[in-house]
Amino acid sequence: MLNWRMTWIGAAAATALVQPCQQADAAEFVLDPQHTKVEFEMRALGGAQRGEFTDVSGTVALDPRTESAQIDIHIDARSVEASNSAVEKVVRSRSMLDVNAHKDIAYRADRVLFADGSPKEIVGELTLRGVTQRIVLAVSRYECTPSDDEPERCSMIAAATFKRSAFGMTSYRMLAQDEVHLAIRAQGVRAF
Numbered sequence: 001m002l003n004w005r006m007t008w009i010g011a012a013a014a015t016a017l018v019q020p021c022q023q024a025d026a027a028e029f030v031l032d033p034q035h036t037k038v039e040f041e042m043r044a045l046g047g048a049q050r051g052e053f054t055d056v057s058g059t060v061a062l063d064p065r066t067e068s069a070q071i072d073i074h075i076d077a078r079s080v081e082a083s084n085s086a087v088e089k090v091v092r093s094r095s096m097l098d099v100n101a102h103k104d105i106a107y108r109a110d111r112v113l114f115a116d117g118s119p120k121e122i123v124g125e126l127t128l129r130g131v132t133q134r135i136v137l138a139v140s141r142y143e144c145t146p147s148d149d150e151p152e153r154c155s156m157i158a159a160a161t162f163k164r165s166a167f168g169m170t171s172y173r174m175l176a177q178d179e180v181h182l183a184i185r186a187q188g189v190r191a192f
Contacts, residue, residue: 026063029154029188031073033057036186038075042164044176049087053105055079060154060188062112062119069112071124073184075105095171096164102129107184109137118142122158128167135160137184152190159183 039052058073077099082088092099109124122137137158144154163178164170 026061026066026068026070027152028059028061028191030191031056031058031060032153032187032189035155037184038073039183039185041181041183042177042179044087044172049083049176051080051082051088051091053077053079054081056186058107059191060156060186062154064114064117064119067112067114069110069119069122071107071109071112071122073107073186075107077103077105090172096169098129107135119156126162126167129169131167133162133166135162135182137182151192153187154190155185155187157183157185 033056036056037052037054038056039050041048041050043049053075055076055078056073058071060072061070063069077097078092080088080091080097080099082091091097094101104127106127107124108127109122111123112119113121113123119139119142122139124135124137125132126135137160139156139158141157142154143156144152146152160182161179162182164180165178
């Protein structure tokens with residue numbers, strides 16, 4: 001039931017033309033909560049049901065030179081907002097996210113595949129409802145904006161599709177598809 005598109009923490013991917021990050025060593029970025037969104041979509045009741053999480057935090061360290069990474073994203077499940085109140089109530093319920101029992105959602109990765117100095121695929125683990133599963137995020141956009149006046153900012157959009165049943169969300173099978181599309185739109189600010 002969750003379809004995630006990642007836009008590296010700090011939702012709102014950069015809209016200006018920017019150059020790829022050029023780092024000699026791994027640079028750590030702290031996700032900007034004002035510009036980071038984790039969104040999901042699933043087919044239910046004959047249409048697309050969408051929502052997002054508004055409380056997202058974390059860090060990202062990428063080193064294109066050595067193709068290494070450390071990604072740690074935390075989401076407060078209670079911050080879920082859906083396209084309407086009825087859908088939101090179902091998503092929050094024990095049958096789906098069970099936000100009263102499982103407040104934390106986490107995505108951790110230490111393997112990123114790079115192409116031409118930019119991340120293209122993130123291999124990590126999503127923990128949802130206390131269940132951890134391997135999830136591979138496809139990166140569709142990665143940009144950095146260097147600045148002399150402010151810390152460098154990088155933005156990323158990444159997405160994956162997974163089965164909600166793999167995380168114990170097996171209710172409503174007759175009404176909702178098992179596949180969830182996840183998107184992360186994130187923007188990080190370089191930590192010094």
